[in-house]
Amino acid sequence: IGLVVWFTILYVEQTNRFGLFDLSMLSTQQQRRESISCSTLPCKTQYADSLVVTLTQLSIFLLDFYFTRGFADEVLAEKRKLELGVLAARDVASFLAGFKLEEASVTLERSRDDLPDKLHEALHTILVNLRSYKPYLPQSC
Numbered sequence: 001i002g003l004v005v006w007f008t009i010l011y012v013e014q015t016n017r018f019g020l021f022d023l024s025m026l027s028t029q030q031q032r033r034e035s036i037s038c039s040t041l042p043c044k045t046q047y048a049d050s051l052v053v054t055l056t057q058l059s060i061f062l063l064d065f066y067f068t069r070g071f072a073d074e075v076l077a078e079k080r081k082l083e084l085g086v087l088a089a090r091d092v093a094s095f096l097a098g099f100k101l102e103e104a105s106v107t108l109e110r111s112r113d114d115l116p117d118k119l120h121e122a123l124h125t126i127l128v129n130l131r132s133y134k135p136y137l138p139q140s141c
Contacts, residue, residue, distance in 0.1 A: 014050040084114040092123050
């Protein structure tokens with residue numbers, strides 16, 4: 001909103017000259033006046049020319065905002081998916097470390113969509129192996 005207001009102020013200044021541009025040129029106004037053919041510096045712009053410039057600047061800004069917003073939304077969605085995957089992997093690994101194989105199996109299947117395929121396969125392989133080895137591991141009983 002601030003940038004839209006700024007573009008509007010610039011448009012009004014380009015066409016009506018209320019003094020905004022003059023503030024930045026107080027010290028060099030006399031030097032520039034000698035090399036420019038208009039009577040007051042900075043020279044006024046035609047309404048149509050100023051409108052085209054302002055609309056072009058606004059279009060560039062709004063398109064940039066649109067594309068950047070879409071990218072940011074995708075990044076946030078990917079970040080959320082990654083966070084869910086890490087939490088799911090943490091829970092499954094915690095159950096596997098404690099030989100709670102049923103809880104690990106339920107959590108692993110429930111979080112299938114949150115985990116990358118290779119990680120899901122690796123955790124599933126660990127689960128299957130622990131089920132096979134459980135009778136032979138004294139700390140698992």
